[in-house]
Amino acid sequence: MNAPKPLAVCVFCSSSGTIDRRHVDLAAEAGAELARRGHSLVSGGAQVSCMGAVARAAREGGARTVGVIPEGLVAVEISDEDNDELIVTPDMRARKGEMDRRSDAFLILPGGIGTLEELFEVWTARVLAMHEKPVVILDPTGVYDPLRELMRGLTEQHFARPKIWDAIGWTSSVPEAFDLLERSQPRIEFSPGDYAEAEL
Secondary structure: OOOOOOOEEEEEEEOOOOOOOOHHHHHHHHHHHHHHHOEEEEEEOOHHHHHHHHEEEEEEEOOOOOEEHHHOOOOOEEEEOOOOOEEEOOHHHHHHHHHHHOOEEEEOOOOOHHHHHHHHHHHHHOOOOOOOEEEEEEEOOOOOOHHHHHHHHHOOOOOOOHHHHOEEEEEOOOHHHHHHHOOOOOOOOOHHHHHOOOOO
């Protein structure tokens, strides 16, 4: 059996310094697994909290790390100068664009509104068939359970199409998260009819 090809995995996660330590430990575990499987990391370019933990663990395992940080957050998030490549962008939009461009897959860990913004952007683009990159949420502690219920409700009320669930993986296990990232993804077919008003 052939080994999966190396991926540049973009990890979206928290920069908060006040979250429970288990979330930081999860980020470190994800970084170590990424390195063990021979992948490289694209992350937010900061030393703090989960962003710092995932990058340090990845490097300790021998992985290449690329950090992307906006100029306005270099001092706030404390840029991680140990990255193999550190890119400073003019703003948040440029940061996300650069991270997207450099990535083959997206792993989302528990995080706040910035992480949610990043999640929804790549998830929406996947639903609209604008990319075929894997998108996986890793949430062993149920932080995103309310989000999952919200999206189910939106689907039931026809604000979202059922195909949104084809565009994302959801798991509580680090090994399974990487299995999903390495797996061939279902093709999402987009048609204007998907967005026509439903007949009542």
